[in-house]
Amino acid sequence: MSASQTPLPPTGVPGEDTPTLLVKIFGKDRPGITAGLFDTLAAYSLIVVDIEQVVTRGRITLCALVTAPTGQGSGTTEGALRATVHSWAESMKLQAEIISGRGDNRPRGSGRSHVTVLGHPLTTQSTAAIAGCITGIGGNIDRIFRLAKYPVTAMEFEVSGAETGLLRTALATESAALGVDVAVVASGLQRRAQRLVVMDVDSTLIQDEVIELFAAHAGCADKVAEITTAAMRGELDFEQSLHARVALLAGLDESVVDEVRTEVRLTPGARTLVRTLKRLGYQVGVVSGGFTQVTDDLQDKLGLDFASANTLEIKDGKLTGQVTGEIVDRAGKARLLRRFAEQAGVPLAQTVAIGDGANDLDMLNAAGLGVAFNAKPLVREAAHTAVNVPFLDTVLYLLGITREEVEAAATHEQ
Template identity: 80%
Template sequence: MNASHTPGATDDVPTLLVKIFGKDRPGITAGLFDTLAAYSLDVVDIEQVVTRGRIVLCALVTQPPGGVEGDVRATVHGWAESMKLQAEILSGTGDNQPRGVGRSHVTVLGHPLTSRSTAGIAASITEAGGNIDRIFRLAKYPVTAVEFAVSGVPTEPLRSALAVEAASWGVDVAVVASGLQRRARRLVVMDVDSTLIQDEVIELFAAHAGCEDKVAEITAAAMRGELDFEQSLHARVALLAGLDASVVERVREQVRLTPGARTLIRTLRLLGYQVGVVSGGFTQVTDDLKERLGLDFAQANTLEIEGGRLTGRVTGEIVDRAGKARLLRRFAAEANVPLSGTVAIGDGANDLDMLNAAGLGVAFNAKQVVREAAHTAVNVPFLDTVLYLLGITREEVETARTDED
């Protein structure tokens, strides 16, 4: 008979920790538990990791009654030897130690991820009072992404502690609270210029008008937060007055998606997310992106066209810093998603209200002022790395892509 115990109440129950390691091959897990099944032992916990073809399989089981443990040990060692594996068996009491209050997921993105940066992350977690319960890899390309499950320290202090050092380690670090809410985020809203696409759309228009230097200067000042966005918008658009409306199609053809943009949107939609864009740019481009990429929402400013030419004015609601946050709330309401279930991605000062209003605000290759204010920052040029911040692995991305094909 096996040692009796109540599931979930194993603190005082004698247990055996069975550790198997060696070259991985099919049948190892089934073989170990077939061997243990002969003694009617109950499983308390299981962990298995395969790294570069080497397996480490740990099984925590209830201890057999007196007089039988020696037989169990001999049988497990004999099975392991027959499989050309090594076995280690340790007697003890109970399960894993209870995790501390406060649980977070710490996602680390490195390009590459170095031993030094990993050591720095681990040391800072410890110094903040946290314990690393588990580590696993989310992706190996286009960046290395790993996730630490941490307990023992509240999320906000941990985020602050790691954010201070992340830049010096050359990595991006995102800290989010554990729980169902992380996977419950169902709406992603992005800025367009220098986020979804590599370009600043108004500068593409300006190049056709021969005033790109003046427009770029005004754009840079606005993105740094030095100018009022609406005033800078009107000043830049005025420089486009007289352009033939056919320029719209030429600009659409020039727009370059950010690497990983299609993968991000395709994967999110296959996983049931809704996706939208808000832009201080122009509907003449965002409407086209919405159709091409299958977006659920899109809103931007509209260039006025009369008599086949741009008038140098915009019409309708102005999408500025406050407008982007307002649109995030509107999209969330239409999608029936609470704000806590939204993700916002942007790079400029006019994205800050939106990033702060969202459940998770991501600064993507952003200005310093934005990185400091957002929940987390991504500083690699691949937009699909945002998926890892949501706990979505590269394997899930590839599976979604295969399912779509």
């Protein structure tokens, strides 16, 4: 039996020695090109091994890996196929290239990961550095495609041959120097199965610090800022600083709650993030060192599944300067993430947490994917990945959700 007649394995999948052809088509995109190519190939009764197609600025690149013809007749040989494909391509004002070989694509390496790169803008220099870093640790880029062009440029690299943790560490250092955001997650079903997203509220879901909004009404903004600064210096823990700041609100009329609610400003992209996640079947929650008087309102307006925060005590129409119930601090946020995951029926490894401050670190580290959003350097370094653009919906791209899916979710809601 000649090499051109090497039989296929019983499964129909070509073996390593099976002759195959890589058929490549280039040119101006228009409807019917893919159908036309495969109509042309259909006359030779071939098996399709792989297909890859991409359209960039109106130009199509279509690649079809197929088994080589095994017939002996003049109209069924490889030479006849080549002539037929070139003739069809010419009639469509396209270019064709046909490369002979054997077997399928080379096997991908182990340690498969998704590397998402966010740039605002994304430059050729930063792309070169990211690609070089991947290669430098033994990784191979198997595929690249664009997730979004707005509000940032988001590209996803499918990488094999490098361990995910090593890749994440190397790219974290590189991305910080380049001024781009890079997220690395292991490939597999788990990525699409992350069905619970939990966010911090102040300076994450919203642009404000709620305690500061209340303090402005109480005329004690400067004193609250002093206590916050002391806490940041480590002179007070969160619970101590919370009680000290809330005490300054004593005597404030409860009508201020409604005023503060109207002053709260959502972070750009917050509605889009929540709407898209909900449309795709995710559950969404918030945890906050702020107050239920605000988070409950956000839960109603955004349709959140879970919400937990501290509660300002109100008696006889006045704030007492005390909080009631369970204190939501750094450890409390991680505890609530676990509680929400249990209630949602989602394994902790399939959760996403988003936050900006040191009191979010336990939650970020406990989640399957912890995202530092416009965070301080300490938080960025400790989180799994970071986003440093002022658009909360860019987190969607880290989950492999494309801009087209975001727009489809928005259209569905209209």
